[in-house]
Amino acid sequence: MNLSIVIVNWNTRSLLRACLRSLEAAGDLAHVEHEILVIDNASADGSAEMTRQEFPGATLIANQSNLGYAAATNQGLAAAQGECILLLNPDTEVPSGALRVLMETLAAHPEAAAVAPRLVDPDGTVQRSVRGFPAPWPLLAELSGLARLFPRSRRLGAYRMRYWNHDDERGVDQPMASCLLIRREALEAVGPMDEEFPIFGNDADWCYRARAAGWSIYFTPHAEIVHHGGASTSQVRRAMLRETERGLTHFYRKHYRGRAGTLGYLLALLAIHAGTAARILAYDARAALGGRPPAGSSVGREKERARP
Structure with a gap:
């Protein structure tokens, strides 16, 4: 199987529906052997029932309690059979061509553990979805306000990277995992999400471990994903x-x-x-x-x- 799409959901039924419909409408999956796995963390809004009824082709894992993002993602990773695994938030919409570009970019960089697209608001505004790792002094520069005073400084701004407009393809530290295409070989080498980060930090930790193991992480602006953000x-x-x-x-x-x-x-x-x-x-x-x-x-x- 070429591609597994893993979506972890909690109480975002309408957005999840729009996400799944966008995958159907995009057309990129028509000639790709794939599966869609929806892991629902005990939503109270009927998300699981909606998925079961409206998207029977998707595999639904309906948890009886909210396990958190990392544990639910690991459920999906364990069940996934694809050579590539796409982590996708339910508050995203996938335009036509985006998945194809992501898969082509990953194939073009055999040293890459993962590749992330450019995330945009529904109105097209580019989200600042890539950061450096939060090493002590760059983090302190950010929290003290120095990075904002000198937004073009690569040293002071190494964490939030305000000097970069997300307009070129490059290796990066940690893109948001709202949409992240992972190579199976890298996943097997790096391991699953660390469940000691139940909600936040698990994606940054995974990227850090991948980089430490000698892999690269790529960002490409040539694939854009609409991201509503923070719905859960x-x-x-x-x-x-x-x-x-x-x-x-x-x-x-x-x-x-x-x-x-x-x-x-x-x-x-x-x-x-x-x-x-x-x-x-x-x-x-x-x-x-x-x-x-x-x-x-x-x-x-x-x-x-x-x-x-």
Whole structure:
């Protein structure tokens, strides 16, 4: 089998329907031996029933409880039979040609463990979906505001990469896994998602491990995917702030403890915890005043904000 598409869903029935319909309409799969696996994390909105009734060709794994993103993704990876595995969020829509370009790009770079497309808002605005790894000093430059003061600096801006417009194909550190095509050979070498990152950080961790094992990760702007963003996580915004902190802290302890300088390591951890506390205070204050973030804001796009 050429391709397995793994979609993890939680309470996004309408978006999941649109995602699955876009895969059907795109036409890229017509001549590709493929399977679509939907792993539903105990949704209460009828997502599993909709998938079963409207998309009988998809394989549905309906969990009885919410296992989290990493564990559910690993269920899909374990069941997948394709030589390539596409991790796809349910809040995406796949235009015609995008899957073909992703598969061609992966084939053109045998050293690549995975390739990611350019993500865009429904209005076509390019999302900043690629970051560097959050090493201590680039992260501190970001949290202190220095990276924003000098947005063209590659040293200070190594984490958020504001100096780059996502307009050329290149090797990168960590693209968002909202749409990520993975080579089976690389998956078998690197292993599945680390379930110690149940919600956030698992994709960054996987890319870090792939890079450490000698693989490359590629980004191509020649494939574009519409990404609505944060459809599941924005439903439980306050809890996700803590999950952000948990994921980033675990990433640091796993990959930087004993490898980064002690001062930078400790300052970065302190900044992570202080930043989370400040965001929770701001969220609680907004909630007390009856305010909500506008649709499509950086607060609403939780997955993008929360990545390590």
